[in-house]
Amino acid sequence: MSGTENAGLQAIPNPEKATLEGKNKFLGFWFFLGGETVLFGTLFATFLALRDKVASGPSAHELFSLPLTFLSTIILLTSSLTSVFAILAMKDYKAGAMRLWFWITVLLGLAFLGLEIYEFHEYLGEHFGFTTSAFSSAFYTLVGTHGCHVLFGVLWISELMLQSYKKGITTVTAPKYYVAALYWHFIDVVWVFIFTVVYLLGILGG
Amino acid sequence: MALTSKDQVAEYVAKQRRRQELLHYLVTFASMIVFTVLAFIAVALRKDINDYLIAFFIVTMAVVQVAFQLYYFMHMKEKDHGFPALFIYGGALVVFVTVLAFVTMIWI
Amino acid sequence: MTTHAQSLAVSSQRKGFLHWLWTWITTVDHKKIAILYLFGGGLFFLIGGIEALLIRIQLAVPNNHFLVGSEYNQVMTMHGTTMIFLAAMPLIFAMMNAVIPLQIGARDVAFPFVNALGFWLFFLGGIVLNTSWFFGGAPAGGWTAYTPLATEYLGSGMDFYILGLQLSGAGTLMGAINFLVTIINMRAPGMTFMRMPLFCWTSLVTSALILFAFPPLTVGLFFEFFDHIFHANFFNTANGGNGIIWEHIFWIFGHPEVYILVLPAFGIISEVVATFSKKRLFGYSSMVFATVLIGFLSFMVWVHHMFTVGLGPVANAVFAIATMTIAVPTGIKIFNWLFTMWGGQIHFTTANLFALGFIPTFVMGGVTGVMLAVPPADAQYHDSYFVVAHFHYVILGGVVFGLLAGVFYWWPKMFGRMLNETLGKITFWFFFLGFHLTFFPQHFLGLMGMPRRYFTYLPGEHFELGNMLSSIGAFGMAVGVIVLLINIVVTTAKGKRAKGDAWGIGRTLEWSIASPAPEYNFAQTPLVKGIDAFWKEKMAGNKKMTPAEPLGDVHMPSPTVIPFLMSLSLTLASFGFIFAANQAGKPHTGGLITAAIGIGLMLLLMLIHSIKDDHGFHIHKEEIMRIEKEAE
Numbered sequence: 001m002s003g004t005e006n007a008g009l010q011a012i013p014n015p016e017k018a019t020l021e022g023k024n025k026f027l028g029f030w031f032f033l034g035g036e037t038v039l040f041g042t043l044f045a046t047f048l049a050l051r052d053k054v055a056s057g058p059s060a061h062e063l064f065s066l067p068l069t070f071l072s073t074i075i076l077l078t079s080s081l082t083s084v085f086a087i088l089a090m091k092d093y094k095a096g097a098m099r100l101w102f103w104i105t106v107l108l109g110l111a112f113l114g115l116e117i118y119e120f121h122e123y124l125g126e127h128f129g130f131t132t133s134a135f136s137s138a139f140y141t142l143v144g145t146h147g148c149h150v151l152f153g154v155l156w157i158s159e160l161m162l163q164s165y166k167k168g169i170t171t172v173t174a175p176k177y178y179v180a181a182l183y184w185h186f187i188d189v190v191w192v193f194i195f196t197v198v199y200l201l202g203i204l205g206g
Numbered sequence: 207m208a209l210t211s212k213d214q215v216a217e218y219v220a221k222q223r224r225r226q227e228l229l230h231y232l233v234t235f236a237s238m239i240v241f242t243v244l245a246f247i248a249v250a251l252r253k254d255i256n257d258y259l260i261a262f263f264i265v266t267m268a269v270v271q272v273a274f275q276l277y278y279f280m281h282m283k284e285k286d287h288g289f290p291a292l293f294i295y296g297g298a299l300v301v302f303v304t305v306l307a308f309v310t311m312i313w314i
Numbered sequence: 315m316t317t318h319a320q321s322l323a324v325s326s327q328r329k330g331f332l333h334w335l336w337t338w339i340t341t342v343d344h345k346k347i348a349i350l351y352l353f354g355g356g357l358f359f360l361i362g363g364i365e366a367l368l369i370r371i372q373l374a375v376p377n378n379h380f381l382v383g384s385e386y387n388q389v390m391t392m393h394g395t396t397m398i399f400l401a402a403m404p405l406i407f408a409m410m411n412a413v414i415p416l417q418i419g420a421r422d423v424a425f426p427f428v429n430a431l432g433f434w435l436f437f438l439g440g441i442v443l444n445t446s447w448f449f450g451g452a453p454a455g456g457w458t459a460y461t462p463l464a465t466e467y468l469g470s471g472m473d474f475y476i477l478g479l480q481l482s483g484a485g486t487l488m489g490a491i492n493f494l495v496t497i498i499n500m501r502a503p504g505m506t507f508m509r510m511p512l513f514c515w516t517s518l519v520t521s522a523l524i525l526f527a528f529p530p531l532t533v534g535l536f537f538e539f540f541d542h543i544f545h546a547n548f549f550n551t552a553n554g555g556n557g558i559i560w561e562h563i564f565w566i567f568g569h570p571e572v573y574i575l576v577l578p579a580f581g582i583i584s585e586v587v588a589t590f591s592k593k594r595l596f597g598y599s600s601m602v603f604a605t606v607l608i609g610f611l612s613f614m615v616w617v618h619h620m621f622t623v624g625l626g627p628v629a630n631a632v633f634a635i636a637t638m639t640i641a642v643p644t645g646i647k648i649f650n651w652l653f654t655m656w657g658g659q660i661h662f663t664t665a666n667l668f669a670l671g672f673i674p675t676f677v678m679g680g681v682t683g684v685m686l687a688v689p690p691a692d693a694q695y696h697d698s699y700f701v702v703a704h705f706h707y708v709i710l711g712g713v714v715f716g717l718l719a720g721v722f723y724w725w726p727k728m729f730g731r732m733l734n735e736t737l738g739k740i741t742f743w744f745f746f747l748g749f750h751l752t753f754f755p756q757h758f759l760g761l762m763g764m765p766r767r768y769f770t771y772l773p774g775e776h777f778e779l780g781n782m783l784s785s786i787g788a789f790g791m792a793v794g795v796i797v798l799l800i801n802i803v804v805t806t807a808k809g810k811r812a813k814g815d816a817w818g819i820g821r822t823l824e825w826s827i828a829s830p831a832p833e834y835n836f837a838q839t840p841l842v843k844g845i846d847a848f849w850k851e852k853m854a855g856n857k858k859m860t861p862a863e864p865l866g867d868v869h870m871p872s873p874t875v876i877p878f879l880m881s882l883s884l885t886l887a888s889f890g891f892i893f894a895a896n897q898a899g900k901p902h903t904g905g906l907i908t909a910a911i912g913i914g915l916m917l918l919l920m921l922i923h924s925i926k927d928d929h930g931f932h933i934h935k936e937e938i939m940r941i942e943k944e945a946e
Contacts, residue, residue, distance in 0.1 A: 024495050027495050037297030042304055048305060055553040074242070080275065137546035185276075185279050192275070313625060
């Protein structure tokens with residue numbers, strides 16, 4: 001099935017924006033990301049306001065470790081690259097290659113989630129729970145919201161890939177793959193600010 | 207599919223363009239990794255460098271890296287991205303004002 | 315309303331009431347969703363109005379015992395919350411859904427599915443909020459839900475507030491994205507941005523404001539939710555939390571919200587005034603510029619709600635100046651409306667009466683707004699009835715007058731029948747005079763020192779007269795609304811059928827097609843040649859728009875029940891969280907499991923929606939020609 005599929009459609013470049021529905025989905029999803037920017041921005045602002053309010057709990061530089069954060073960061077950055085490759089393959093109507101890259105993206109996303117769960121588990125062991133202090137509530141809410149986005153992205157992309165075995169790359173499915181990739185990049189954008197503002201500035205203690 | 211010479215030319219051009227695009231992505235990725243590593247190194251050297259300098263540096267690295275992500279990985283540099291850019295910048299402006307308020311005027 | 319084509323499309327063979335209900339639950343047609351929004355919003359408007367009457371009964375005389383203490387707080391909180399989130403917002407979406415696709419010459423909105431989902435989320439969110447009356451009392455923390463009062467002292471009512479608003483807020487956000495994309499991507503050929511009717515422009519800017527203002531509300535509500543149900547510390551000062559954060563977040567949302575409400579009203583007024591003056595809108599480009607500028611500035615002024623918090627002279631000064639700046643673009647609009655009327659042939663229809671009543675009323679609200687923008691003066695006005703008078707002049711005198719103008723103006727387009735003008739004028743005079751009688755004395759009550767949100771006052775403090783007048787006025791408005799309801803019932807039964815160009819002097823595209831609009835809106839997409847496209851064609855001697863395409867089959871999206879089911883599952887999740895709340899300790903497991911089931915169902919429905927491709931259906935050329943012929 002894969003390989004020969006959609007041979008007749010090869011002539012349509014940029015299948016994600018070939019139809020009005022595709023264009024609408026593309027634009028609507030960008031607007032959604034604009035809203036998400038403000039959502040995360042508010043979480044960041046609150047975190048910044050409460051980052052020193054540790055009550056009787058541990059503070060940022062007592063908790064965070066550079067190596068773990070670095071590993072998570074590299075994993076997520078790499079997954080951003082693999083989803084770019086997936087979209088590149090999609091534009092060439094290479095369904096097999098697209099699936100391969102997206103599945104790698106999903107695996108990297110799962111690895112990231114695994115690290116995050118491990119990290120949170122460690123913190124709980126150090127008596128840094130959700131209700132410990134204003135800092136802890138703000139931390140878990142910001143990083144947790146990002147984690148939920150990663151989880152949703154993993155589920156979403158997996159579901160699309162499972163469908164792609166049957167539906168292939170068409171002007172109907174291409175916009176879905178494209179916006180899923182946009183979503184994944186956006187998660188990465190948020191993470192760049194999280195590792196900088198939460199972890200690096202936290203370790204800095206400034 | 208029969209290929210006329212015109213089609214072949216078009217295909218060649220498309221292929222070259224794709225190759226160049228691929229190169230762009232790899233360079234983008236490499237620079238993102240470099241920015242990340244620099245930020246982490248700066249923090250690792252926190253004993254020797256002024257904290258405010260490091261803070262300024264790593265936030266700058268983050269902003270630059272995100273610009274790369276937006277313009278190359280998310281294709282904001284391409285045409286048809288006027289409205290996406292407008293709304294991302296609009297969101298960023300609201301975020302900037304919010305963050306400014308939350309670090310300067312929360313009273314306690 | 316239900317065309318032959320649609321009844322073919324609805325696969326179910328259910329007849330009678332159930333069939334009728336099913337078509338409304340599954341509809342994705344923007345014109346039907348407009349009607350749903352109109353009745354959903356109208357229902358909550360009536361509930362909020364009854365709450366207002368209860369408040370005015372209590373305050374009519376000093377030392378009254380009609381509604382005291384917590385009961386008063388609940389009614390007052392629900393009045394504000396209902397009117398803003400469940401009446402004004404959906405009524406604006408009703409207008410946008412009814413009119414915008416028609417005005418830009420589109421067959422549909424960009425995301426019909428999301429549009430339906432937005433409506434059902436709003437409606438069920440409103441239901442969740444109002445069920446609080448039956449489960450231990452409604453929220454009582456004011457519509458602003460300030461912490462720590464709301465999170466630590468008020469019991470379960472606030473959970474209904476948090477989750478009800480979370481649901482309806484999500485619906486609003488979806489609606490906004492839908493209209494942004496619709497207006498940007500789906501304009502007819504020739505309909506450039508600077509040829510769009512002003513209502514489209516104001517809706518575009520309003521949608522952008524919703525996109526940026528609702529996420530902070532979502533986040534703030536999540537903070538209160540975590541604090542209240544999972545004992546987080548965002549606003550718990552004992553563990554380092556900070557209540558000022560909530561105030562900032564709430565007003566970063568709350569101030570743009572005011573413009574979200576009033577900009578579409580500005581748009582409606584611009585349409586109505588131009589049409590009934592038989593003139594082109596004066597200063598179209600300056601109107602567009604003013605709209606965009608108001609939208610931009612609306613995010614720079616929220617601290618004027620917090621002048622008395624004590625954020626320091628610099629913060630107060632900056633935000634005071636920014637606030638006063640907004641008077642400039644607003645003033646531009648006022649003058650443009652006046653100049654539009656100047657030299658025009660003014661038709662005093664009910665719609666235009668509301669528009670004309672709007673102008674001086676809104677100016678008064680604006681003037682008190684500038685007064686409140688001065689921090690030292692605000693220290694005196696703050697939390698007094700002066701503020702109550704100010705925001706009712708802006709929201710009722712501005713937004714509701716605008717909406718009523720819109721309802722009278724577009725009713726024939728939505729329902730195919732004219733509202734009765736005599737009854738309409740009775741509504742206007744009762745509503746207009748009742749409004750000023752209610753709220754004008756409140757300025758003076760405030761200046762004399764009567765605080766807002768108090769449930770009573772003592773005799774001999776000179777508050778008696780003003781409060782009595784105010785209560786009489788409120789009942790005057792109620793009479794106006796009752797006459798409107800009678801008008802609706804009577805004209806629906808045997809009203810005059812509306813022509814396509816119902817007022818005979820329509821300027822914009824919606825009047826170029828039949829009333830009510832056929833399911834496919836435009837048999838042929840029109841070619842737009844300038845501002846007030848239909849007027850231009852009429853002046854050139856044409857009866858119809860020049861088509862931009864040949865007549866052909868029209869593709870339509872299929873009706874679907876999934877948006878309704880999605881909203882139901884999120885409602886289930888909301889109730890789960892509400893009943894999980896436990897002031898004393900860990901949240902109840904049963905509630906959390908219910909919530910998890912609700913969220914799981916939501917994810918499942920999303921999966922089903924993703925897997926199931928909607929191929930839609932076609933309305934065939936012959937069918938369209940038949941419908942068009944019948945309409946003539």
